[in-house]
Each structure stands twice: as structure tokens, then as C-alpha cells.
Amino acid sequence: MPQLRDSSNQGPGNTTLRSPEYDSFHRIFGIETEYGVSVTGASKPCDPGQVAMMMFAPILSRSRSTNTYLENGSRLYLDVGSHPEYATAEARDPSTALAQDLAGEKIMRRLAIGAQERLRKTHGEHATIHLFKDNVDSAGHAFGCHENYLVRRYVSLPIIKSQLLPFLVTRQLFTGAGRVTENGFEITQRAAFLDEGVSSSTTRFRPMVNTRDEPHADPDEFRRLHVIIGDSNRSQWATKMKLATTHLVLCVIEDAAKRGIASGFEYCALSADPSVSNKAMSADLSCGKPVMQVEDIDALRTMQEKLGLMSSPSGLENHSETVTALEIQYLYWTIVSRFVDSHHDQIEQSLPDTDHADILREWKAALDALASKDFSSLSNRVDWAAKYQLLAKMKERNPELSPTQARQIDMNYHDVVNGSIYQSLVGHGLIETLVSDDAIEHALGNPPEDTRAALRGGFVHQALKAGAKFTCDWTHLKTSSPIRHEVELIDPFSCVPDSEYRRLVEDM
């Protein structure tokens, strides 16, 4: 692992030789998805750890390790608690990251189906492996779906906390995956398991943004923003939108931080414990209660007025410090939309395969649907709305539906191996998809072409072909046989092989 850097907050760097991307809005995106494992129908006991090891048997025999990098540049490994995990290769565009994440889903499905075949020889023909792309097991253990964004170093952690966190909490209105809990249905999978805003913890206390600062890039120029608050999405639209909208918000934040001016987002800063607001918004299925506790309500009201935005009457009447999650979202949308208008070309260049105007339109349409409580119109792209609608319909047909059966429906939606509900919803046109099967298959064997992932993927491909002994991480490629050789790739934006890389590949 690269050396950990202190997350100190510096102004714009004084580096003389900067990468060309530093002075732009270009970004690197990545998604890490942990999967949950269970077995049903086995003739004798079989724990998730065993199943996860069976899934990784082909990986172990190939790499002598359960931690490896693939030909598409991604990382595949077995994480703490026997969670199979897939981290996408560096992507310059949200739709590339989406395709890579779906490739990961497909790889996991194949590994699980292989393991199931072998398991049935020892544990009976009905042994069934379930692989859940969700975030909580039945005993309340949480696991994650983390997003990584390469962010310019001059964006400090206090800025992240005050200007990004309110967005990350409230975007869950359209990115939340929904969950059947003991207390009823909730918008997010994870709100109950997040304890703090921005910190360095991971498993004991879970923050919404982790300060682990491994930029896997020049640390004088960039930091890595490690977002923990997101849910694992089945909806392709939701995965793309969470990356794209967060990118646009980050562009505004970066520009303001660079120029030392206000972004406008600071008025949304949440009060001391953002997890209270997060839990309250997750439980508010009306999406309209003033559940967000902000630091300075008067400043926010002034800003809303300046932008010509409506404010929630309930907040005003009570003179309370709370606003609705939608109010915060509309404020972000309005500021981002104005910023995009005045930085059109730069924003366009930052997204090679995504039309930012589409993103703004989709984002606004989702907010408007939420504001008019038209949740069913979101059920074709918002995971929580899809599940909520299905459960409501199920209860209509079967009023006796038990909480356990509701939970089963919830889990089945996320089972990427033997689940039937998500597939059926897609098959009947009730959930839209953005990526074709061919494109997923392509992303499974090929790295993104315009980042460092292309070099890593090419190296892994060549090493496997030549039978060379190799290891790698995000910034290093090594061979130990036929010859010892190591190359460092510090620039995630660069896909151009240098002479050292060429020698490494040729010598295998």
C-alpha cells in the first residue's frame, strides 16, 4: 500500500510541474462494492466463510492469493468478514465506472455459480448460494459500497464536511436503495449504521466520509475522497447519478476553494451530529418533513431567497433549525446549474461520455417527482421507490404478508445470483437499464482505455499469458519471475506506456 499521508489542509499547491488535469475539472471515479453471502437448502451446515472461499478457489489457484487484479484493471478480493469485494478500475466518466461495476457484479455471479455447482456435490442438490449486493445482513452487520473521487488537494476536510456532507446525506432521496427494517421501510440501507460525519474510522465507528487519504496519485496535487455513506444500488441509473451529481457538486466546491470564495453550499452545513439528520431523513417516507438540522437557518433562508427558492413552511412556523432534505437538494441543484452555465466547456470536457445537461435534467426531474410525492414515477430508476411500490402491491394482494416475507422480498431484489425480483422488474420494463449486456461483457475483459487502468489491465493480461509471476496494486506493477522488475504508475489519468512499462511487459 502506498504511504499514508497526513490529511493536512493546504492551499493551492506550489508544485511547479503539475499534471495537465490539475487545472481542470477532470476526475477519476471508482466504486468498491462488498457483497453479502448466504446459503440455503444445504443438507448440512455451511457457513458464509466456507462459501466465500469456494467462490475464490479459482482466484486462489490463479494468483495464490484471494486478493488480485484483473485484466480489466479492477481489484477482486475477499474482505474482512468473508465479504467478496470488487473495486472498479480508474474511470474518467460515471458511465465507465457504472459498466465496470456491472462487470464486477457479473464476475461475482460467475464465481458464485461455479461455487454452487461444487457445493451441490457435497451439500445436496438443493444447496443454493445467495450473493447480496446490499449493505446489511439479518443480524444487523453492515458492509459497504464506497465511492472514490479524486479531488484537488486544496479542498480541505472542513470544506468537505460543511459543503459536501449535506449533499451526500440528501442525495439519498434518489440514490437510496431502501430497506425493510424492524421499524418499517426506510429510504436507505445504511443510515442506522453511520455514526459520524467525517473521520478516520472504518469498522468500529462508521463515518459518512472516511479521511483515509490514499490518493494513488501525486499527493501534492490530489486527495482521495472516500465516500462511505452510499448504498449499493441495483438501479444502473442510481449508480450513474450518484457519481455524476457528486462530481458536479465537487466541481463547484473545487472552483470556490481554489479561488477562495464562497460556493453557496456552506449555508447548508449540518449541525454537530449529521447522523441524526441522516437517520431522520431515511425514515421519512413522505420525503417532505423538515428533518435536516442545519447550523445557521437564517443564513440558509437568506440564500434560498437570493436564489429564488421556496422554503418549507413548517420550518418557518416553528422557527426551528430544520429544513427538508428536498430544500437542501434544490439549493445544490440551483447552484450547480448556474455554475455549469458559466463553466459549460470545462464541465463538458470533464465528462467524456456523459452529457451534463442530461444529468441536470434527470436530477431536477427526480427532485420534482419527490416534491409532488409522485414516488411511483421514480420506481423505474430509484431503488427504494421500486421496492416500496412492489411491497405495497404485494400487501394489496396478500394482506397477511409478514415482516419476514417483506424482508425476503427486499433481500431477493439484491441477490445477484439466485434473486428473481430485480430481473423480473427489468424484464417487464419496470426498471430501466443503461448498459447493454455486450457492454458489460466488454467491461469484464477490458479496462477503461483512458486511464492508468489500461496499463494495469494490459500488464495483467500479458503476465497471465506469459505465465509470469506478478503482483500489483493501484500504483505499482511487479514481476518476480522470469525477472524481477517493478514499475510505478503515479498518474491515474495517464494511459500512455513509458519506456519502463514497455520493458516490463516485453521482458515477461
Add this chain to the structure above:
Amino acid sequence: MAQQFVQQQHQSEEPQSQAQSKTQKNDSSQLQEDALDAVLDDISSTLETDAETYVSSFVQKGGE
């Protein structure tokens, strides 16, 4: 009077277009209902299995 007439005419136009969009909406929501019914038919066999075992089988240590 003339003003009132204009207003009335305007009002009578509104409900018509509203009604039209409502019909369109009803059509599409009917389609959605039918599709949802088909999904429920698809998954009814899933739910006949033992929900309790299915749910309680999924216990793993936390990750991250």
C-alpha cells in the same frame, strides 16, 4: 362581462387538458399495474419457500 367570458373560456380549457393528461397517465399507470401484477406472478413461487430460513440464513460479520 367580456373579461369574465375570457376567464370562463380559459377555465374550460384547463380541465380539458388536465383531463387529457389524466387519461394518458391512467393508461400508463394501468400498464404499470399490469406489469407489476406479472412480476408478482413471477415471484410468487419464490415467496412460497421458507421466508424465515431464507432471512435468518444471512448472517455475516460486518465488513468495510
